[in-house]
Amino acid sequence: MEKIFAGILGMGHYLPDKVLTNYDLEKMVDTNNDWIVERTGIKSRHIAAPEQATSDLAFIAAERALKDAGIDGKDIECVIVATESPDTKFPSTACLLQDKIGAKNAAAFDLSAGCSGFVYALAVANTMIVSGLYKHILVVGAETLSRIMNWQDRNTCVLFGDGAGAAVVGQVEDGYGILSIDMGADGSGGQFLSQPAGGSRKPASHETVDAGEHFIHMDGSEVFKFAVKIMGRTAENAMKKAGLNTEEIDLLIPHQANIRIINSAAKRLGISMDKVFVNVDKYGNTSAASIPIAICEAREQGLLEKGKTVILAGFGAGLTWASIALKWSK
Amino acid sequence: MTTFEKVRDITVEQLSVDADEVKMESTFIDDLGADSLDIVELIMAFEEEFNVEIPDEVAEKIRTVKDAVELLDK
Incomplete structure (x- = not known):
């Protein structure tokens, strides 16, 4: 059998209109702009409007990705949404999105791998394409973490933002697209980044709400x-x-x-910062959405011409990590 | 290289300070301008250089260069 190469056929992203700056946060919690910038590199983040849920953000990003790829919703055969802030536990955000984009012929499921979620989902989609199972898959990273943020906790509320990024994945020219995948997990560190209540371990109750256990810890x-x-x-x-x-x-x-993590990783890799894409200053940590949003912006800035070799590298709740080497094919 | 010299070199690299600023009695935070994230990176760099594991409760007690040198000499 001939080897099939899978890659990104089109991309889109969306950030909600409302911008929350560090100066806005100074009025909400005991923090200040200098401290946040020094420790994180974040200057602002976008926050979803009250009527917007994760699937709404995902929908706009997905429509843009479909348009960019020149593909109709009904030609999508699988929808994977990486998120830690789904509209509801079930149905999955992927099913809600499948309906919104009219992907009548698609299977749909959510994937939970924290901030590594998009790269995990891209790896799953890659496998589905190269095995010949599907031709077109919509992979989305979308979050409204603002909904599970404790806005009184200055250690977390300054870090995160809302947003969505989407990619249409399919077959690309030989030698292009996804070249390699590295994924892993260390569940022993799961407690370091979690939403403790709302699942079967600690179902929602007055007590869990009072204890703030539905927030990100x-x-x-x-x-x-x-x-x-x-x-x-x-x-x-x-x-x-x-x-x-x-x-x-x-x-x-x-x-x-966090810019400090990015700087440190770049140093360890021996890669100069002018080859490292950074937009954490504008959006904060948008979890599973951060990497697809960054890819879209890198492309807008002309950094992703055909043939460019790119490494996507993520880590997050789980704990999980995932990286993909990609030869840009578009 | 003595332990002090190794600790000094790592500190210079991690905190971007001059070597002659790093003295035995220097505190990482007040004298050398480190913040909590720098301390995490410093401890990790010590662990790698000396091939040891420094538990959090021990790491928390490291305030000065001397604290680090004495710990890593053990």
Whole structure:
């Protein structure tokens, strides 16, 4: 059987209109702009309007991706939404999105892998394409983390933002597209980044609400330590599996959580910061949406011409990590 | 290289300070301008250089260069 190469046929992203700056946050919690910028590199983040849920953000990004790929919703055979803030536990956000885009012929499911979710989903889609199962898959990373944020907790509420990014995945020219995948998980660190209640362990009750257990909980220093260690390592693994060395990388698109983590990973990889895409300053950490939004913006800035070699590298709740080496095919 | 010299070099690299600023009695945070994230990176760099694991409860007690040197000498 001939080898099929899978890659990105079209992309789109969406950020809600409302911008929340560090100065706005200064009025809400005991924090200040300098502290946030110094520790995280974040200056602002976008927040979904009250009537917008995750599938609404995903829908706009998906429509743009379909248009970019020149593909109709009914030609999509599978919809995968990576999210930690679905509209509802069930039905899945992917099913809601499948309906909105009229993807009548598609299977649909959500994927939970924290901020690594989009890269995980891209890896799943890759497998479905190269195996010949499907021809066109819609992969989305979408979040409205503002809904599960404790706006009184200055350690977390300054970090995250809302947004969505989508990619249509399908067959590309031989030698292009996804070249290698590195994925992993360490469940022993799961408690460091979690939403403790609302599942079968701690169903929603007055007590869980009063205790704030439906909000994101994070042990910042543990997550930082994990992230700094793993980001460089997983990117390096993806490079090795693709037979690439650092000099051959045109662009590293890391998960946009914190500029300090990105700087540290770049240093460990020996890759100069002018080859590292950064937009965490504008959007904060949009979790599963961060990497697809970053890819879209890198492309808008002319950094992604056909043939460019790109590494996508993510890490997140789970704990999980995932990297993909990609030869841009569009 | 002595342990102090190794600790000094890592500190210079991680915190972008001059080598002669790093003295045994220097505190990482007040004298050398480190913040909590720098401390995490410093500890990780020490762990890698000296091939040891520094548990969090021990790491939390490291305030000065001397604290780090004494711990890593053990």
